Amino acid sequence: MNELAEFNSLNPKQLEALDKAAGWSLNAAELAEVQRQFRKTDRQPTRGELETIAQTWSEHCKHKTFSGPVAYRDGPRTKKYKNLFKETIVKATKTLNRSWCLSVFKDNAGIVEFGKDGKWGLAFKAETHNHPCAVEPYGGAETGVGGVIRDILGVGLGAKPVLNTDTLCFGRLDRKYRLPKNALGPERVMRGVVEGVRDYGNRIGIPTAAGGIYFDDGYLLNPLVYVGCAGLIPVDKIKKSVVPGDLIVSIGGRTGRDGIHGATFSSANIEEETGSSAVQIGHAVNEKKALDVLMRARDLGLYNAVTDCGAGGFSSAIGELGSETGARVRLEKALLKDTRIEPWEIWVSESQERMILSVPKSKLKRLAALLGAENCEYCVLGEFPGDGRLLVTHGDALVVDVPMAFLHGGVPNLEKPAVKRSVKVSGKTPVAPKDFGKALEALLAHPNVCSRHSIITQYDHEVQGGTVGKPLQGRFGDGPGDAAVIWPQTATLDLKDYSGFAVGHGFAPAVGRLDPYQMALHSIDEAVRNLLAAGADVSRVAILDNFCAASPRDPEVMGDLVQAAEGCLDAALAYGAPFISGKDSFYNQSRDADGKEYPIPLSLLISATAPVEDVRRTVTINFKEAGNPVYLAGVSLRGMGGSVYNELADTGNNAVAGLDMKAAVKLYAALARAMKAGCVAAAHDVSQGGLAVTLAEMAFSGGLGAELDLSAAVREKGLTVTELLFGESPARLVLEVTKERETEFLKIVKGLPAAEIGYVKEEPELSAAEGGGQLFSACIEKLKTCWKKELI
Amino acid sequence: MIIEIRTREKYSENEETGFIGRMAHAGLKVKAARLSRLYRVEADFGRAEFDRLGAELLTDPVTETYSLGRPKAGIKGWRVEVWLKDSVTDVVGESVKGVISDVLGKEPKTVRFGRAYYVACDSELKLKRAVAGTLVNETVNKFGIEKI
Numbered sequence: 027m028n029e030l031a032e033f034n035s036l037n038p039k040q041l042e043a044l045d046k047a048a049g050w051s052l053n054a055a056e057l058a059e060v061q062r063q064f065r066k067t068d069r070q071p072t073r074g075e076l077e078t079i080a081q082t083w084s085e086h087c088k089h090k091t092f093s094g095p096v097a098y099r100d101g102p103r104t105k106k107y108k109n110l111f112k113e114t115i116v117k118a119t120k121t122l123n124r125s126w127c128l129s130v131f132k133d134n135a136g137i138v139e140f141g142k143d144g145k146w147g148l149a150f151k152a153e154t155h156n157h158p159c160a161v162e163p164y165g166g167a168e169t170g171v172g173g174v175i176r177d178i179l180g181v182g183l184g185a186k187p188v189l190n191t192d193t194l195c196f197g198r199l200d201r202k203y204r205l206p207k208n209a210l211g212p213e214r215v216m217r218g219v220v221e222g223v224r225d226y227g228n229r230i231g232i233p234t235a236a237g238g239i240y241f242d243d244g245y246l247l248n249p250l251v252y253v254g255c256a257g258l259i260p261v262d263k264i265k266k267s268v269v270p271g272d273l274i275v276s277i278g279g280r281t282g283r284d285g286i287h288g289a290t291f292s293s294a295n296i297e298e299e300t301g302s303s304a305v306q307i308g309h310a311v312n313e314k315k316a317l318d319v320l321m322r323a324r325d326l327g328l329y330n331a332v333t334d335c336g337a338g339g340f341s342s343a344i345g346e347l348g349s350e351t352g353a354r355v356r357l358e359k360a361l362l363k364d365t366r367i368e369p370w371e372i373w374v375s376e377s378q379e380r381m382i383l384s385v386p387k388s389k390l391k392r393l394a395a396l397l398g399a400e401n402c403e404y405c406v407l408g409e410f411p412g413d414g415r416l417l418v419t420h421g422d423a424l425v426v427d428v429p430m431a432f433l434h435g436g437v438p439n440l441e442k443p444a445v446k447r448s449v450k451v452s453g454k455t456p457v458a459p460k461d462f463g464k465a466l467e468a469l470l471a472h473p474n475v476c477s478r479h480s481i482i483t484q485y486d487h488e489v490q491g492g493t494v495g496k497p498l499q500g501r502f503g504d505g506p507g508d509a510a511v512i513w514p515q516t517a518t519l520d521l522k523d524y525s526g527f528a529v530g531h532g533f534a535p536a537v538g539r540l541d542p543y544q545m546a547l548h549s550i551d552e553a554v555r556n557l558l559a560a561g562a563d564v565s566r567v568a569i570l571d572n573f574c575a576a577s578p579r580d581p582e583v584m585g586d587l588v589q590a591a592e593g594c595l596d597a598a599l600a601y602g603a604p605f606i607s608g609k610d611s612f613y614n615q616s617r618d619a620d621g622k623e624y625p626i627p628l629s630l631l632i633s634a635t636a637p638v639e640d641v642r643r644t645v646t647i648n649f650k651e652a653g654n655p656v657y658l659a660g661v662s663l664r665g666m667g668g669s670v671y672n673e674l675a676d677t678g679n680n681a682v683a684g685l686d687m688k689a690a691v692k693l694y695a696a697l698a699r700a701m702k703a704g705c706v707a708a709a710h711d712v713s714q715g716g717l718a719v720t721l722a723e724m725a726f727s728g729g730l731g732a733e734l735d736l737s738a739a740v741r742e743k744g745l746t747v748t749e750l751l752f753g754e755s756p757a758r759l760v761l762e763v764t765k766e767r768e769t770e771f772l773k774i775v776k777g778l779p780a781a782e783i784g785y786v787k788e789e790p791e792l793s794a795a796e797g798g799g800q801l802f803s804a805c806i807e808k809l810k811t812c813w814k815k816e817l818i
Numbered sequence: 819m820i821i822e823i824r825t826r827e828k829y830s831e832n833e834e835t836g837f838i839g840r841m842a843h844a845g846l847k848v849k850a851a852r853l854s855r856l857y858r859v860e861a862d863f864g865r866a867e868f869d870r871l872g873a874e875l876l877t878d879p880v881t882e883t884y885s886l887g888r889p890k891a892g893i894k895g896w897r898v899e900v901w902l903k904d905s906v907t908d909v910v911g912e913s914v915k916g917v918i919s920d921v922l923g924k925e926p927k928t929v930r931f932g933r934a935y936y937v938a939c940d941s942e943l944k945l946k947r948a949v950a951g952t953l954v955n956e957t958v959n960k961f962g963i964e965k966i
Binding site: 161162163164165208210211213214217218267282284307309310311363 | 843863907909912913951952955956957958
């Protein structure tokens, strides 16, 4: 690349061409800033320096869009943000200032207190791996899982992973599309992603026990793959600091040419020619070796700091660890998969399963012995000198020599325009189906409602023996669980302590198309409700935000993001649930063969966790005993906007039900007390498909029917039967209350919107009436057959 | 040497049905199919050593059989072979390479993992299309089809 020799004198057009050829995804202002920096030093940059800057300043590493300044226009009003992320997500956490938040927004994952004795922290993180999965679904998903596990291994001095999560979004499988050359169809993508999640999680021995799958045309060319991991860490191992003089030690996998430019790839839309260089290949067994070494070395105090090699490879990991001390790196020491690799490629390669440790010289021998015992390869790449300078060489050749201050603080951040999108909303009376029973059957078979058993059963959700709240529940082990409940005894090694934690999710992109602010509220509410339904302590909820969006160059996309971020702030404050970590992914937008744009809808995944005091009291969704009363808690509101039913039949109503957060929090606190008192035999949130689907799932999961009269259900004035049965207004749960404790239950929920709507019965029939008129009566086996179709 | 592993016929119905279903979804009517795993082991081993790898390491003797080289197809039609491209890291191959070294006390040069599909269908062109659309991702895979 000859232009490099004249970099400092290139004009903007030439810079742009060079950027495109090199695949850096730097914008004009960033390229100009780099040029300015090197003109000051009176020398041309090396390829390694430019690669390092591109990685460090990439969307993936710096989150420039969310952390940057935004001017948001809503009609005549303009609101300015200096840093959207800090003024919304971080602000919520700072305002709440929870003492049980042990580490937030400063490490590879968030950490909250876990258990009774204050000895443990629970680390939790979710990531996206969208672009790699669009190109190579299997490898992309594998390395996504491997990467987020390494985030947990690299938080503090290392946490032991005890749970994997996966939430996946694909194009509809039941539609015909004309795809561009090289694009993979949604079924091919789904199959590959599922196999990747399965193989990595199963091979490394971490249960994959929570998540979901969502289908929408918007994800046709840009599938979303959210992967998460939770792990336990001793509280005294949370703090880490690189000590000047420490050695830089890389353990785990070798370095190869795979995955060059993964980080900068995330700053670009996927184009037809996107090639295999961005593909990464996972090796779960290598990561397991690194995991085993790390846990032992951590407890023996053999290193002062650790982080994972993720996007950007050594460049990002060593740059991050040495951001204050500087780093002196000798790349010729790196263990390589392939000798045909340029020095700068070693520096930025995203080869997987590598962790970087900061090791005192005196402890290297003991660490090496542990690594040898686990057959885990390592190399000493250099040291952290304490002079604040990043100096990378390969033999006599200079690869990088830049001040850390420029690398981490030099990125120019331009204000992005954002504008509120106008959406036509109709609140007219929704058209009712001719047959409520048939509509229920169709809803149960809808891809966004039907069973995920053919995917879930491929994952090992039992490994480690601590999955108490399972993804498939009920009498036959095939009902849809609301949240995973984990008893992490493999980490605590205390079989007498039944403390656990629950993990649930909230995801409502269909609502986001109409109202991004309400989408954030609904998503947080759904995640909290899922935790509540499993019996978790919802006064101690911690949440992660994972935003995925189309190109932020579109002011309307930015407008949606601003509204959703404001929703996150408001909901987090109302629910008392701080954000502890998060990530964002932009540029999820592509064209099909006809030139039609496929931007994804703004997609916010809320992952939430809360403690479960005693995992033996975990609540599941299935009806348990004939004769028990069934209650609907929460107010059913008007509006079919964002509902699955509206996809099946256009009701003419697309109004989104607004969430009353204050009322929801009050209701959930009472329900949590009722659950703790043992009043609740089963609980299930009302979400996709609405109340009728919730009731059907509880019935067929328990193999019991129910006789229901919905007349008593608490509702907004003017609510229609269609809205009651199939609307998806938030903050509602169905509860099966234990007959013997019904009086106690009623005392607890007195004055709150919780109404008895029927009872569980032995006969396998789900019947619902309203005001004397029968709405539907259906055999639960038939309903289950509609629901239980094979996705794969 | 390619060691080919097959599920015994009495246990293979599930995988074959699944495969036929996937092909049908891709627009190809398959009358019958057999599936294999392939391990290409490049090493200066004797036949007895390859036999040992097939029998003791790579095959579940209850449900599977192995052959050095190609087994009898048992199907009239086409044989599809799918491999990762040589430039793509093959983690299964790497793991098997390590285990072979443990079992035999000597390390092969390389091990690559692949799959073979024996397919009875009417059209090679349609088969090619279905394979490209379902079984391979040409970013990382290479494949070949031959008449059997």
